Structures are given as structure tokens and as C-alpha cells.
Amino acid sequence: xxxxxxxxxxxxxxxxxxxxxxxxxxxxxxxxxxxxxxxxxxxxxxxxxxxxxxxxxxxxxxxxxxxxxxxxxxxxxxxxxxxxxxxxxxxxxxxxxxxxxxxxxxxxxx
Amino acid sequence: xxxxxxxxxxxxxxxxxxxxxxxxxxxxxxxxxxxxxxxxxxxxxxxxxxxxxxxxxxxxxxxxxxxxxxxxxxxxxxxxxxxxxxxxxxxxxxxxxxxxxxxxxxxxxxxxxxxxxxxxxxxxxxxxxxxxxxxxxxxxxxxxxxxxxxxxxxxxxxxxxxxxxxxxxxxxxxxxxxxxxxxxxxxxxxxxxxxxxxxxxxxxxxxxxxxxxxxxxxxxxxxxxxxxxxxxxxxx
Numbered sequence: 001x002x003x004x005x006x007x008x009x010x011x012x013x014x015x016x017x018x019x020x021x022x023x024x025x026x027x028x029x030x031x032x033x034x035x036x037x038x039x040x041x042x043x044x045x046x047x048x049x050x051x052x053x054x055x056x057x058x059x060x061x062x063x064x065x066x067x068x069x070x071x072x073x074x075x076x077x078x079x080x081x082x083x084x085x086x087x088x089x090x091x092x093x094x095x096x097x098x099x100x101x102x103x104x105x106x107x108x109x110x
Numbered sequence: 111x112x113x114x115x116x117x118x119x120x121x122x123x124x125x126x127x128x129x130x131x132x133x134x135x136x137x138x139x140x141x142x143x144x145x146x147x148x149x150x151x152x153x154x155x156x157x158x159x160x161x162x163x164x165x166x167x168x169x170x171x172x173x174x175x176x177x178x179x180x181x182x183x184x185x186x187x188x189x190x191x192x193x194x195x196x197x198x199x200x201x202x203x204x205x206x207x208x209x210x211x212x213x214x215x216x217x218x219x220x221x222x223x224x225x226x227x228x229x230x231x232x233x234x235x236x237x238x239x240x241x242x243x244x245x246x247x248x249x250x251x252x253x254x255x256x257x258x259x260x261x262x263x264x265x266x267x268x269x270x271x272x273x274x275x276x277x278x279x280x281x282x283x284x285x286x287x288x289x290x291x292x293x294x295x296x297x298x299x300x301x302x303x304x305x306x307x308x309x310x311x312x313x314x315x316x317x318x319x320x321x322x323x324x325x326x327x328x329x330x331x332x333x334x335x336x337x338x339x340x341x342x343x344x345x346x
Contacts, residue, residue, distance in 0.1 A: 021198050022198055022200075022212055022215045022216055025215060026215065053196045053197075053198050053216070054195075054196035054216045054217065054218055054312050054314075055196075055198075055215045055216050057196075057218040058215070058216075058217065058218040058219070060218075061218055061219060085195070086195055086196065088112065089111070089112055089113065089193075089195035089314075090113050090195055090196075090218065090314050091112060091113035091114050091314060091316060092218070
């Protein structure tokens, strides 16, 4: 899994590409937590995320908790229907802020 | 099925089983009305139960699987309607600690209940099945005498649950899995395995329904003792 990232003022946009599963989640967690040490406003752009398993949900919860501690904000965008379904069925969708586009996420962060 | 709607039905607190109450009044028909997936045992501790795809299998202490009439009773069973939302293929050999570590990575939170199903090929599986018992003999003593079975290069399924430690008087804490061979002829309570190529399916369960048996044994039992150590020895 590759991470594409860009900075927009105080906001960091991270776009994981590929699969977020039990194999890739530990690396994703490590990379995300390193970035959250210096940034508390995060947009996760899932436009190139092909698959999300429960292992990926665990990382999302850890990131959301860390950002909450730092009084920051986490927004997910461009979430495909299959990944939205995983978030919804697991009961986690209601814990996260999700918008349709990256522009909407960046606008919400202003 | 949303996690908020998914429900685990536990027929009786596992504490009662640990204290040797091996007869309760819940029938197989009762549990199939509340789930199509799960595990447990049978009255008189007569083997291990697997509930898979709405079929109930009795894995007796001879290591063989038997069909179960609807009127058969159970002192302890956990069932749910299994609708997994997360499925992963694992195409690499794992030892047992490696499998448990993989499970840990799959659970978003250890404070939740999860139903787990594994299907595939295993290099090695070790199980046990409890022998039929009279009531009142503590489970930990029975478990010391239970026959064990080994399988090599075997295809099959494992069904079971993750239960948080704080629920240890209700259900077996940690990972609790029962194994059934693909031909549905053998299996038992999982002690150890080495998967080769498996598919792991997982479901969150955010609600619990616990039955409290209306039997004389249960109503008059002393269940105040801390049974954590006994349960750990008997089930793991």
C-alpha cells in the first residue's frame, strides 16, 4: 500500500492506495501516527483505497482517538460504497466525519 | 446486519458450567431460533458443539461428529446470526502464536464481541472433546482427562468468538474456537493449529442476551467464586 500526501496549511491530506488489511494496517498505523505527532487536522482521502478490512478500522479508531486528544479534526472523503458499507455495518461510520469530496473536506477544515 | 443489531445469545453464564452444572433446559431448537452460528456443549457435557450454517454438530469424545436432534439440551451455548462484514484471505503458513497475533490485528477494539469463522487448509490442528460427565464435578477436573486429537494437512472450518476479559463470568474470555473438518466427520475444541491457506470472516456484535436458567440446580448454586483460573485451565 502506498501513501500519497499533501499539505494544505494546517491540514494534512493522506490518500492510501491499495488494500488496507491485516498485512498493510501495521505499516499504515505506524506512518499515520508519525504524522499525527505533528499534525492534528487530517483528511483521509479514500479515492484510491480498494479494500478495507476490520484491521483498517482499528487504525481509523486509533487515529480518531489521537486527533480527539489533540483537539484536532479527522475527515474522510471519497469513500467508495463498499468501504462505506464496511464502516456502516461495523457501527463505526457514526463515529467519523465523512464528506463526498476532498474540496468539501478542506473547506470544512477552514 | 449492522453491529448495533447483531446479538450474541448466551444460554447460561459460563460460570455455572465451570462449577459443574452440566444440565440445563435450553434445547437445540431454542438456540437455532436465535442464531445460525456458534459453539457450546451438550447436557452431561457430552461433547463439543459446532453451529455452522444453521447445522448443529456434536463432536463427542471419540472425536467423531454426530447429528443432533432438535430436542437435545445444552447447558451452555453461544450463537448469533453470522453476517460477516470483513473477510480476508491469508495465503501464508502461520504458527499458532502468529494466528493469534493476526486475530489481534483484525479486532478494531477488544472491548467488543466478535464472531470469527476460519475456512481453509491447515498443516496441523489439535483439538479436544470433553467426555460425558455426571453433574457437579468441576470442569477443570474434567478438562484434565479429556481426549485430544491431532489432524495434519486437513481442510476444515473453525467457528467461535472473541469475548472481552471483563465478561469472563458470562462466556469464555479471549478467543474460543471449535473445529470441524470439511467432511463434517471430526473436530473438537481448538487447542492449537497451524493454518496454511485460510479465509477469515469477522463480525462485530454489540449486543448480548444472556439466559439465566430456571432449573433447581442453577437457582440453588453458589456462583460467587472467582472461576477465572479454572476457566483458563479448562478452555485454553
